[in-house]
Amino acid sequence: MEIEFTETEFMICNAARLLEDNKTIFVGWGIPQVVAILAEKLYTPNIVQVFEFGAIGPQSRTPFLRGTMGGPSNTYRSLQWCSMNLAFSYAQVGYIDYGMLGAAQIDRYGNINSTMIGDDYSKPKVRFPGSGGGNEVASYCWKTIIVMAHEKRRFVERCDFITSPGHKLDGKSREEVGLPAESGPFRVITSKGMFGFDEGTKELKLIGVLKGLTVDEVLDDMGIEPLVAENVVELDPPTPQELKTLREEIDPYGLIISKGAKFKIEL
Amino acid sequence: MEECIEIIQRGEADIHFVHPDEFRKFVRDKKNRGLEDKLMDEKEAVKKYVKDGDYLAYDFSSLTRGPQSLIREIIRQRKKNLWILAKFTLLESVLLAGAGCVDKIDVGFLGFGPYIARKVQEGAVKVYDYSNGSVTYRLVAGAMGIPFMPARDLLGTDTMKYSGGIVVRDPFSKIPVALFPALNPDVSVIHVQEADIYGNARVYGPTVATLETAMASKRVIISAERIVETIEFREHPNWTTVPYYCVDAVVHAPFGAYPGGTQGYYEMDSEHYLKLTSIKTEEEMQKYLEEYIYGVDSHDEFLEKKVGVKRLRELIQNSQILEGYR
Numbered sequence: 001m002e003i004e005f006t007e008t009e010f011m012i013c014n015a016a017r018l019l020e021d022n023k024t025i026f027v028g029w030g031i032p033q034v035v036a037i038l039a040e041k042l043y044t045p046n047i048v049q050v051f052e053f054g055a056i057g058p059q060s061r062t063p064f065l066r067g068t069m070g071g072p073s074n075t076y077r078s079l080q081w082c083s084m085n086l087a088f089s090y091a092q093v094g095y096i097d098y099g100m101l102g103a104a105q106i107d108r109y110g111n112i113n114s115t116m117i118g119d120d121y122s123k124p125k126v127r128f129p130g131s132g133g134g135n136e137v138a139s140y141c142w143k144t145i146i147v148m149a150h151e152k153r154r155f156v157e158r159c160d161f162i163t164s165p166g167h168k169l170d171g172k173s174r175e176e177v178g179l180p181a182e183s184g185p186f187r188v189i190t191s192k193g194m195f196g197f198d199e200g201t202k203e204l205k206l207i208g209v210l211k212g213l214t215v216d217e218v219l220d221d222m223g224i225e226p227l228v229a230e231n232v233v234e235l236d237p238p239t240p241q242e243l244k245t246l247r248e249e250i251d252p253y254g255l256i257i258s259k260g261a262k263f264k265i266e267l
Numbered sequence: 268m269e270e271c272i273e274i275i276q277r278g279e280a281d282i283h284f285v286h287p288d289e290f291r292k293f294v295r296d297k298k299n300r301g302l303e304d305k306l307m308d309e310k311e312a313v314k315k316y317v318k319d320g321d322y323l324a325y326d327f328s329s330l331t332r333g334p335q336s337l338i339r340e341i342i343r344q345r346k347k348n349l350w351i352l353a354k355f356t357l358l359e360s361v362l363l364a365g366a367g368c369v370d371k372i373d374v375g376f377l378g379f380g381p382y383i384a385r386k387v388q389e390g391a392v393k394v395y396d397y398s399n400g401s402v403t404y405r406l407v408a409g410a411m412g413i414p415f416m417p418a419r420d421l422l423g424t425d426t427m428k429y430s431g432g433i434v435v436r437d438p439f440s441k442i443p444v445a446l447f448p449a450l451n452p453d454v455s456v457i458h459v460q461e462a463d464i465y466g467n468a469r470v471y472g473p474t475v476a477t478l479e480t481a482m483a484s485k486r487v488i489i490s491a492e493r494i495v496e497t498i499e500f501r502e503h504p505n506w507t508t509v510p511y512y513c514v515d516a517v518v519h520a521p522f523g524a525y526p527g528g529t530q531g532y533y534e535m536d537s538e539h540y541l542k543l544t545s546i547k548t549e550e551e552m553q554k555y556l557e558e559y560i561y562g563v564d565s566h567d568e569f570l571e572k573k574v575g576v577k578r579l580r581e582l583i584q585n586s587q588i589l590e591g592y593r
Contacts, residue, residue: 052399053327053355054473061588068535070331070473071528072588081473081591084355085407088400092419111424115396121429127387131398132355132376136420162425163396169423177423178434178443 001267005238007191007260009246010210011147012038013238015100015189018145023097024048024090026137029069031147032100034246034256037064041245048079050096052133054087056080066255088133091140094180099141101134103148105159108204108224110166110185110197112138112146113159121161131163138164139179143186149260150190155222167202191260193218194235198227208233212265237265273436275443280395281371282431283322283350285451285485287412293485298512305517306464306494309340309566312516316486319347321453324406326480329358329527330535332472334458336523336566337490341456342366343560352452353377354402355475358543364392365552366560373431373450375399380544382552397421397430401447403476408449409483415446455484458523459508460531460592462491466514467500467507471592472530474508481513490520492532522570522579531592534585536578 008031015035019025021044027036036049037060048057053070057079065073075081090096103112114134118125138144148154158170167174167184175181188195194208205227209218211234219225238246251257307315317323323341325334338359341349346368353360354375361383363369371393377383386392397405401420408416421427422434422445430447437444457477462468468489470477481487489509494517500507523529526539546552563569570579 051473053475067537067540068330068528070328070475071534072472072530072586072590072592075473076588077590078473083474083479084399084403084476085479088403088420115426121425122393123390124388127377127384129377129379130374130394130396131426133399135398135424135426136400139420139422159425162423164426165423172423174423176443178419178445179422180419 002264003237003267004262004264005243006258006262007149009238009243009257010263011189011191012246012257013242014194014235015145015147016043018187019044019047019098022046024050024095025098025100026050026052026091026096026141028101028133028137030066030256031102033060033069033074034064034250035100035147037062037250038242038245041249042242050087050090051075052087052136053084054082056082056087056090062250063252064250064256088136088140091136094142096141097143099137099144101137101144101146101164103146103154104128105154105156106146106148106188107156107159107166108226109168109202110146110188110204111159111162111169112164112166113161115161115163117160119160135164138185140183142183144184145186146188148188148190150192150218150221152221152223155224157224167197192221195226203227205229206232208235210235210263211237237263272438274433275436276427276434278427278430278432280429280431282448283450284448287414287449290451290485291412297485300512302465302511304464305466305514307516307518309337309490309518309520312488312518313337313340313344316488316515317341317344317346317454320349322350324352324452324455324480324484325359326455326457326477327475328355330540331527332458332470332524332529333359333527334456334490334523335525335527336520337456337458337488337518338362339560339566339569342368342556352402352450354399361543362556366556371395373397373402375402381547395429395431396426397432398426401430401432401445402450403479405447405450406476406479406483408447409451410479413449415448417444417446419444421445450483452484454486454488455480456488456490457481457509458490458520458529460492460529461495461499462489462517463495463497463500463511464517465497465511466509466517467497467511468509468514469500469506470508477508481509487514488516488518489514490518490523492521492523492529494519520566523566525570525574528582528586531589532586533579533582536582
């Protein structure tokens with residue numbers, strides 16, 4: 001049997017499988033929303049989404065409505081509607097287990113850039129929207145999951161601009177700069193593989209590759225050389241059930257899931 | 268022995284800072300505690316309370332309950348040299364920059380699309396980077412009448428370096444902690460579902476920073492989908508989001524968040540939103556502003572001539588979820 005899926009579908013499914021039931025997750029706009037809804041439907045029915053503008057525990061309606069994250073469909077049947085400073089305070093005081101973020105660049109220690117490309121802050125080559133709530137997610141959540149397309153230029157030794165903190169910031173540990181202890185990036189999920197962070201050195205470490213790809217193929221597409229785990233696992237492509245749920249229930253118009261290159265795998 | 272708090276790092280950004288006593292005096296002398304009718308149209312409200320050079324804040328996003336009719340009026344009156352707070356924003360910052368109203372932006376989230384990115388790349392607007400959380404804490408401090416808010420955001424990052432925050436060693440825990448300076452905007456514009464003529468205002472749904480923004484600002488313009496009797500607030504005092512004495516002007520603005528939606532009233536207009544986010548060039552931007560903002564005299568005329576009853580009807584029809592919004 002041949003299975004066809006997009007990079008985005010693979011990342012979403014892989015991320016959804018990582019979550020634990022009865023935990024809280026700080027969810028950003030777009031892909032993280034779809035991950036949380038998929039996880040809720042298939043794997044972790046009691047996962048509690050938290051939105052930065054002040055929605056706790058929404059049971060987002062499907063089909064997923066892109067854009068109006070603060071509107072009635074995405075914040076449907078929340079447990080609480082509150083303010084942004086309260087939503088972030090829940091995270092700062094330790095209630096939020098997982099956070100999920102995208103990134104334009106990532107470096108060896110999981111620092112991420114969503115602000116600008118270039119070496120002059122006042123005249124960036126490319127300007128992005130900036131932190132949004134990303135910095136708070138990466139600073140406060142116990143475990144942050146970063147989801148990003150696997151492209152060579154996105155993996156760098158030092159981000160052009162560190163928007164949100166990883167495990168080491170220009171040589172200093174999170175604790176040394178005052179960030180909450182025992183928090184930080186947990187996994188990096190890309191369109192080709194999955195990374196963790198070495199327990200000792202806190203460096204990016206390849207721990208899984210998409211079924212059908214070799215470790216070298218994944219490493220070749222990176223601007224840095226990460227650590228490689230002794231046993232790199234094979235990551236399953238999306239299952240028929242995951243794809244059906246994504247394509248028929250959650251995102252039938254393909255607003256999110258149709259993006260990115262297509263993979264074909266013989267099972 | 269003289270003890271002082273160790274300053275570990277200072278962010279580089281210029282800040283709009285108001286001394287807490289200056290703000291208190293402003294509140295004492297300029298904020299009206301009388302129950303007075305503050306209902307006026309958007310033209311009068313913006314003329315009275317938004318000045319060139321002001322620091323402007325607004326609440327929520329352009330997709331949901333954003334103060335779009337007031338933003339359009341600010342553009343129509345061609346206000347200049349504004350310094351704005353772009354927190355959790357998408358299009359307000361884009362339009363204000365496109366219309367040349369803005370010089371500086373404190374960034375939580377800059378805004379959406381290629382147009383605003385280019386403005387920053389070209390250096391046409393100056394940005395100071397923060398995050399949504401840290402700019403909101405600045406408003407919280409401004410709303411509390413204290414000079415700063417300590418928090419654990421931005422630590423160790425370049426965002427901190429280019430922000431207006433500083434890092435000190437906390438005298439209690441001895442760990443580094445960020446201090447974010449209070450923000451007291453000159454004026455804020457906020458769209459709500461319900462308000463009375465005195466300015467009591469009620470928001471349904473998540474609030475972002477509605478009350479904090481209103482309390483922190485010297486002048487506050489509220490636009491409301493519906494003007495209700497004051498008894499509505501007295502019957503459900505738990506639901507009063509902003510009390511009247513924070514508010515200087517009340518504008519009745521049905522569809523005030525268009526092209527965004529307002530919970531319980533209407534959904535966003537995705538087509539119009541796409542038209543806005545696809546703007547790339549200066550020419551396209553000026554064409555949009557001419558057609559939809561300069562080319563009409565008021566919000567009413569905008570709705571009548573540029574949107575139309577048929578479309579408005581559809582947006583109401585799309586808004587069928589009422590749970591929590593009544």
